[in-house]
Amino acid sequence: MTDTVQLRPYQREQMVDPVRERLRNGVSRVVVQGPTGCGKRYIFNYMATEAARRGKRVMIVVHRHELLQQASRGLDEVRAQHGLIAAGHTMTHDRIQVASVQTLVKRLDRIPEPQLLIFDECHHAAAGSWRKIIDAWPNAKMIGLTATPCRLDGKGLDDIFEDLVIGPSIRELIDGGHLADYRVYAPPIGQGGIDTSGIKTRAGDYAKDQLAAAVDKPTITGDAVQHYLRLCSGRRAIVFCVSIDHSKHVAASFRNAGVRAEHLDGGDSMQRRERVIAAFARGEVKVLSAVDLFQEGLDIPGAEAAIILRPTQSLGMYLQMVGRVLRAAEGKDKAIILDHANCVLRHGLPDDDREWTLQGRKKRKGKQDEAVPPVRQCPNCYACHAPAPTCPACCHVYESQGRAPEQQDGELQEVDPEELRRQRRAAEKKAKTREDLRALAEARGYKNPDKWAEHVVRGREKKRQRIAEEQVRGHSQHRPGRAA
Numbered sequence: 001m002t003d004t005v006q007l008r009p010y011q012r013e014q015m016v017d018p019v020r021e022r023l024r025n026g027v028s029r030v031v032v033q034g035p036t037g038c039g040k041r042y043i044f045n046y047m048a049t050e051a052a053r054r055g056k057r058v059m060i061v062v063h064r065h066e067l068l069q070q071a072s073r074g075l076d077e078v079r080a081q082h083g084l085i086a087a088g089h090t091m092t093h094d095r096i097q098v099a100s101v102q103t104l105v106k107r108l109d110r111i112p113e114p115q116l117l118i119f120d121e122c123h124h125a126a127a128g129s130w131r132k133i134i135d136a137w138p139n140a141k142m143i144g145l146t147a148t149p150c151r152l153d154g155k156g157l158d159d160i161f162e163d164l165v166i167g168p169s170i171r172e173l174i175d176g177g178h179l180a181d182y183r184v185y186a187p188p189i190g191q192g193g194i195d196t197s198g199i200k201t202r203a204g205d206y207a208k209d210q211l212a213a214a215v216d217k218p219t220i221t222g223d224a225v226q227h228y229l230r231l232c233s234g235r236r237a238i239v240f241c242v243s244i245d246h247s248k249h250v251a252a253s254f255r256n257a258g259v260r261a262e263h264l265d266g267g268d269s270m271q272r273r274e275r276v277i278a279a280f281a282r283g284e285v286k287v288l289s290a291v292d293l294f295q296e297g298l299d300i301p302g303a304e305a306a307i308i309l310r311p312t313q314s315l316g317m318y319l320q321m322v323g324r325v326l327r328a329a330e331g332k333d334k335a336i337i338l339d340h341a342n343c344v345l346r347h348g349l350p351d352d353d354r355e356w357t358l359q360g361r362k363k364r365k366g367k368q369d370e371a372v373p374p375v376r377q378c379p380n381c382y383a384c385h386a387p388a389p390t391c392p393a394c395c396h397v398y399e400s401q402g403r404a405p406e407q408q409d410g411e412l413q414e415v416d417p418e419e420l421r422r423q424r425r426a427a428e429k430k431a432k433t434r435e436d437l438r439a440l441a442e443a444r445g446y447k448n449p450d451k452w453a454e455h456v457v458r459g460r461e462k463k464r465q466r467i468a469e470e471q472v473r474g475h476s477q478h479r480p481g482r483a484a
Contacts, residue, residue, distance in 0.1 A: 005046035005078050008178070010168045011039055016046065018165045019143060027163045029142040031122060033149050033356050034167030036323025037179050040145040041299075044118045045074045047143060052080070052095040056115040059140075060098045061133065063124055065270055066277075070299060071098045071120065085111070105129045113137045119144040123151055123316065125160050134160060147323060148316035149356050151204075158358040170326070170351040179326045184337040185231060185412035186344050194220060194341050196311050205313045212243040215309055221253045224307055224340055227412050228287070229257065232336040236280055237305035239289040240321050250309065251289040261287035300324055304332060311341040315354075318343045322350045338412055348424065349417050355452055428456065 007016060015032050022030050034040050048058045062068050068086055075082045075096065083092030085099035085107065097114075101124075104111070117137060122144025124130055134142070142161070149157060149164060173179040194215050200207045228237060241247035247263045254261035262276045262285050279285040281302050288300070291310075306325045312318055321343075325335040337344070348354075390397050431437045434453050441449035 005042055005049060007042060007046055008039065010172070010176070010178075011043055011046075015043055015165060015167045019047075022163050022165070023141060029144075029161045030163050030165060031144040031146065031149050031157060031161045031358065032165045032167060033146060035170045035173060035179070035326075036147045036320065037327040038147075038167055038173060039178075040120070040147075041071060041074050044120065044143070044145055045071075045078065045080070047116070048075070048096050048118060049078060049080050051116045056095065057112065058096045058116045058118065059104075059111075059114040060096070060118045060120065061101050061104060061130075062098065062120045063101045065100065066273070067120060068098055068100050069274075101129050101133065105132050108133065108136045114140050116140065117142045122146045122161075123149055123157065125157060126151055131160075148319050149358060150314075150316045156357075156359045161358055164356065164358050166356060169353065171353075174326075174351060178328060180328050180332050180335045182322070182326060182335040182337055182350060184339055184344050184349065184415045184417075185227070186339045186342060186415050187412055194309070194311050201313065205317070206311060208242060211311065212246055215242050215311070216246040216249060218253075220309065220340065221250050224250065224309060224338070225253050225257045225259070227338050227340075228254070228259070228305070228307060231338060231412070232305045234286065235304040235336065236283060236285075236302050237287050237307050237336075237338075238300060238303050238324055239287060239307040240310045241289055241291045242310050243291055246309070247289045247291050251287070254287045254289070259286050260284065261289060264288060264290045264293055266293060299327065302329060303327070304329075305336040305338065307338045308341045308343055312343060313346075315347050318347045319350065326350065340412065344415060344420075349415075349420055351417075352421070352424075355455065357451065359451070431456075 015034060015038075019030050019032060032040070032043065034043070044060060048060055051058050060071055062071055065086070068084065072082065072084060075098070080096055081094045082096035082098055083089075083094040085091060085097055086103045087100070091107075091110075097111075114137065117133075117140040119125055119130070119142070123146045125134065125144060144157070144161060151157075168176075170179060174181050196206060196211070196214065199210045199214060202208075224239070239247070239250050241250055244263075244265050244267075247265065251261040251263040262280075264273055264276055268276075276285060276288070277300065280288050280300065283302065287307075288303075303325045306322055308318075308321055310317075310321070322335075322337055325337065337350070344350075427440060428437070431440045434457055437453035437456050438449045441452045
């Protein structure tokens with residue numbers, strides 16, 4: 001027996017119903033984009049159980065053991081019979097199967113083709129093992145779910161999927177109480193933070209070996225510990241690191257400061273990973289330090305702060321990192337983001353509006369320049385904002401318009417979201433031509449600069465046309481009539 005999965009209104013209206021409409025209209029491969037924490041697990045559980053009720057075979061594909069267990073627990077909650085295709089599990093004949101991509105690709109010749117194929121974290125679908133699964137079952141309907149439908153290497157998903165359904169925005173979910181609001185702290189512009197100058201780019205992001213050498217330093221690690229103690233002491237925090245050694249050093253530094261911290265990586269046994277995560281959820285472990293383990297999909301109960309020690313050129317990776325701590329929880333006021341890597345200044349705020357597309361980005365020659373917008377920092381309350389004679393946060397009046405306030409090197413200060421948005425809008429206004437807009441889009445790391453520039457230009461043309469029409473109507477309404 002299977003219970004009905006209860007969907008929230010936005011999950012049904014903005015995600016499930018549009019997918020059904022597309023499938024009815026002949027589209028067979030659809031991506032559903034929804035922010036981290038929007039409940040994609042409930043959505044694919046609903047789709048899987050409804051298809052199984054109609055006698056369909058369903059395959060849910062995930063790429064990590066923790067995600068496989070998480071999906072299985074969700075199906076157990078609604079009493080949906082299912083099998084697990086993974087190392088150590090015996091194959092069953094249940095209509096719903098949850099499969100590890102690594103195991104599934106080895107058993108394709110022994111498994112009948114499903115009618116519905118669901119990919120969790122489907123931005124991986126262009127990878128070799130995923131493509132083997134897709135090519136093996138060409139007649140299956142395919143639904144992919146992801147918070148970030150973009151790949152680090154720039155490859156698009158449009159050669160695999162046919163259409164994209166856009167779910168609710170992060171800001172919509174925050175305002176609706178489904179996600180936690182946040183505060184973000186970053187180094188002052190041009191001061192502190194992690195220096196990425198001189199680090200080469202490989203496969204769309206910083207070269208890992210060079211990046212690890214740049215970030216794995218006692219001064220940076222010690223700075224991260226001190227900022228945690230100052231800004232969010234006692235909160236459960238996830239630290240995003242570059243390498244295993246880097247993560248181990250970070251965990252050790254926290255322990256030396258009296259904070260219970262644990263390092264985890266893919267080489268740990270499943271039992272240890274589950275045990276440490278459970279201790280973190282209970283609050284016994286305050287800091288989890290890891291590399292490439294918690295970025296995607298995994299719900300880490302109780303995570304209240306993100307400490308970013310991993311610079312990245314990838315918007316997708318940045319949003320996955322901050323998304324880990326935006327999940328709403330009882331007693332959680334605001335998530336804290338300590339961005340030592342200057343990601344927020346490169347990619348924008350977590351809840352900025354973004355244009356998602358299935359198309360890949362064009363490769364660019366040379367290294368992409370860092371986007372460093374003009375930001376002034378108040379010496380009184382340390383709020384960051386666009387240049388102004390007074391601080392918008394505390395009304396502090398600056399002594400001199402021409403002299404920047406003194407700041408302590410390396411100290412993270414709170415970023416004012418509204419001021420950062422205003423400064424980004426101001427930069428867009430200064431970009432008058434398509435070429436200017438495209439250059440701005442490239443500096444911000446947008447995946448399709450040409451399309452974004454064209455979108456802005458069309459919006460400006462429509463606005464000018466609307467103003468002209470209103471002026472014509474206003475002129476005709478005020479035109480004096482004939483005398484009787």
